[in-house]
Amino acid sequence: MxxxxxxxxxxxxxxxxxxxxxxxxxDDLPLADSGLDSLCFAIVVARLEDLLDVDPFSVENISFPxxxxxxxxxxxxxxx
Amino acid sequence: xxxTAPETDFRIQxxxxxxxxxxxxxxxxxxxxxxxxxxxxxAWDRKGGxxxxxxxxxxxxxxxxQRLVAAALRxxxxxxxxxxxxxxxxxxxxxxxxxxxxxxxxARFSDFPGVAExxxxxxxxxxxxxxxxxxxxxxPALCHVQTPMGWVLEAEGRIVGYLGNIxxxxxxxxxxxxxxxxxxxxxxSKYRAISFSLVSAFYRQKSVDLxxxxxxxxxxxxxxxxxxxxxxxxxxxxxxxFWILRPHPYCRAVMKNxxxxxxxxxxxxxxxxxxxxxxxxxxxxxxxxxxxxLEIKEMAISEIGDEFHDLxxxxxxxxxxxxADRSPSILQWHFQAPGDTRTARVICCYKSAELLGYLVIRDxxxxxxxxxxxxxxxxxxxxxxxxxIQALCTGAYAHAKCVGSHVLELQGFxxxxxxxxxxxxxxxxxxxxxxxxxxxxxxxLHAALAGSSSWYASPFDGDTTFHAPRPIAFS
Numbered sequence: 001m002x003x004x005x006x007x008x009x010x011x012x013x014x015x016x017x018x019x020x021x022x023x024x025x026x027d028d029l030p031l032a033d034s035g036l037d038s039l040c041f042a043i044v045v046a047r048l049e050d051l052l053d054v055d056p057f058s059v060e061n062i063s064f065p066x067x068x069x070x071x072x073x074x075x076x077x078x079x080x
Numbered sequence: 081x082x083x084t085a086p087e088t089d090f091r092i093q094x095x096x097x098x099x100x101x102x103x104x105x106x107x108x109x110x111x112x113x114x115x116x117x118x119x120x121x122x123a124w125d126r127k128g129g130x131x132x133x134x135x136x137x138x139x140x141x142x143x144x145x146q147r148l149v150a151a152a153l154r155x156x157x158x159x160x161x162x163x164x165x166x167x168x169x170x171x172x173x174x175x176x177x178x179x180x181x182x183x184x185x186x187a188r189f190s191d192f193p194g195v196a197e198x199x200x201x202x203x204x205x206x207x208x209x210x211x212x213x214x215x216x217x218x219x220p221a222l223c224h225v226q227t228p229m230g231w232v233l234e235a236e237g238r239i240v241g242y243l244g245n246i247x248x249x250x251x252x253x254x255x256x257x258x259x260x261x262x263x264x265x266x267x268x269s270k271y272r273a274i275s276f277s278l279v280s281a282f283y284r285q286k287s288v289d290l291x292x293x294x295x296x297x298x299x300x301x302x303x304x305x306x307x308x309x310x311x312x313x314x315x316x317x318x319x320x321x322f323w324i325l326r327p328h329p330y331c332r333a334v335m336k337n338x339x340x341x342x343x344x345x346x347x348x349x350x351x352x353x354x355x356x357x358x359x360x361x362x363x364x365x366x367x368x369x370x371x372x373x374l375e376i377k378e379m380a381i382s383e384i385g386d387e388f389h390d391l392x393x394x395x396x397x398x399x400x401x402x403x404a405d406r407s408p409s410i411l412q413w414h415f416q417a418p419g420d421t422r423t424a425r426v427i428c429c430y431k432s433a434e435l436l437g438y439l440v441i442r443d444x445x446x447x448x449x450x451x452x453x454x455x456x457x458x459x460x461x462x463x464x465x466x467x468x469i470q471a472l473c474t475g476a477y478a479h480a481k482c483v484g485s486h487v488l489e490l491q492g493f494x495x496x497x498x499x500x501x502x503x504x505x506x507x508x509x510x511x512x513x514x515x516x517x518x519x520x521x522x523x524x525l526h527a528a529l530a531g532s533s534s535w536y537a538s539p540f541d542g543d544t545t546f547h548a549p550r551p552i553a554f555s
Contacts, residue, residue, distance in 0.1 A: 031274065036273065037273075039276070039299065057276075058280065058281075061184070062184075
C-alpha cells in the first residue's frame with residue numbers, strides 16, 4: 001500500500017468514526033475544507049505515527065501542509 | 081485550556097438539597113391527580129406568619145423564574161458567543177482559497193500585537209502586554225521552571241494560531257509539582273486543520289508534571305482527551321450554584337439583553353422580579369448566620385499575610401489532595417493582575433484571633449447589559465470545617481449584596497464545601513460537558529488522581545480565574 005493510500009485511508013476511517021462528512025480527497029483540496037476538524041487531524045496524525053513511526057508535526061519551524069497533496073508529501077518527506 | 085470560556089448549558093436543575101419546587105422540577109404536583117391539583121391550588125398555606133404561594137402559582141413562578149434565569153445566564157456566558165462571529169466574514173482576513181503554509185514555533189513577547197489582534201478578532205476579548213508580563217515574567221512558578229509562554233502558528237509573517245502556556249505550582253503528597261495550563265487557544269478557520277499542533281506542542285513540553293485544561297468547551301475537551309487527558313473526577317464541577325441577590329435589577333438586565341422595548345422591559349422586569357423575590361422569600365434562598373464564636377473579617381488581597389501561610393501549611397499536611405499552591409505570595413500574584421477592572425476581596429474567618437479559613441470573592445462589575453456577578457474564586461478552610469464554610473458563605477453573600485452584585489456564584493470545590501453552601505438553597509445550572517481535564521506525566525500519579533478524593537478543584541485552578549484586563553463581554 002502506498003503512503004498516499006495509507007494517509008487517505010486514515011482520513012476516511014477517522015471521518016467515519018467521528019461522524020464527519022468527508023469530501024472527495026482531491027490533491028488541491030485544502031485540509032480545512034476536507035470535513036475533518038482539528039480533533040480528527042489529531043487522531044489521524046497519532047495513528048500515522050503508530051503506523052509509520054514518524055510525527056512530522058512535532059517539528060517546529062517547518063511549513064505545515066495546507067492541502068491534501070502537501071499533507072501526503074509532508075509524510076513522504078518525513079519517512080525518507 | 082480555555083480554550084475559551086466554556087459553553088454553558090442553561091437548563092436549570094434542582095439542587096441536591098432541595099426536595100421540591102425547583103426549576104424544571106414538577107415537585108409534589110407531579111404525584112397528584114388533576115382534581116387534587118385543582119383542590120390544592122385553592123388552598124392557602126400559612127406557616128410562621130408568612131403566606132406561602134399555592135401550587136399553581138408556584139408553578140407559574142417557577143416557570144417564569146426558569147425563563148428569566150436561563151435568559152440571564154445566556155448573558156453571563158463569558159464572551160462565548162463572540163466566538164460564533166460570522167466565520168465567513170472573518171475569513172476575509174485570510175487569502176481564500178489558498179491559505180499559505182503555516183509554521184509552528186514558540187511564542188515570544190514580540191508576538192503580543194499579533195496574538196492580541198487574533199484573539200480579539202475571534203471573540204476572546206482584549207489582552208494587554210501588562211497581562212503577559214504578569215503571566216510570563218512575574219509568575220512565581222518561573223522560579224522553579226522555565227517553560228515556553230505558548231506556541232503560535234505563523235503564516236506569511238502573521239499569527240494565525242495561538243495557544244498560551246501558563247506554568248503553575250501544585251502540591252501533592254508532600255511534593256511540589258510543576259503544572260502547565262493551556263490558555264487562550266485560537267486559530268483562524270483556514271488553519272484549524274493543523275491547530276492540533278499547538279495542543280500537541282503543549283503536551284510535548286518538558287519539565288511539566290501536570291497538564292491542566294480548566295476552561296474547555298466540548299470540542300477542546302475532546303482534543304485534550306485525544307492527547308491523554310481525563311475529565312476531572314471530582315463530582316459536580318460542571319454544576320454552578322448561584323443565588324439571585326437583586327431580583328429587580330437582575331430582571332432588568334435580563335430584559336435589556338433580550339432587546340425588548342423599553343416599556344416591556346420595565347413591565348416585565350417588575351413582574352419577574354416580584355416572582356423571584358417571592359420565590360426567594362418562600363424558599364429562603366439565602367445563607368443564614370449560625371456562628372459559634374466565629375468572626376468574619378474582610379480584607380484586600382494586598383493584606384494577605386503570614387497567617388495565610390500557616391493555614392496553607394496546615395492544609396498541605398491534611399489528607400493528601402492535589403492542591404494549587406496557595407502560599408501568600410502566589411495568592412497575591414494570582415488575584416492582582418495589572419489593569420484588571422474586576423475586584424477581588426478576601427473574606428476571613430477567625431476564632432480566638434486564629435485564621436480558620438478564607439474565601440476570595442471576585443466581583444465582575446459594569447458588564448455590558450448591566451449584569452453584575454460575584455464569584456467565589458477560592459476558599460480554603462482548616463479541616464474543611466462546615467461551620468467555618470457556612471460562615472464564609474454568609475460573608476460572601478453579604479459582600480455580594482453590599483457591592484450591588486445581582487448574582488453570586490459558586491463553581492467547583494469538593495462535596496463538603498458544596499453541601500455547606502447548598503444549605504442556603506441555591507439555584508443551579510450545568511455545563512454541557514466537563515470544562516476541566518488533567519493529565520499527569522507520571523503514570524502512577526495520573527492513576528492516583530483518578531479518585532475524586534484526590535482533588536480540591538475550584539476556580540483557583542488552571543486559568544479559570546486569571547484576570548483579563550477587561551470586563552467580561554456579553555454576547
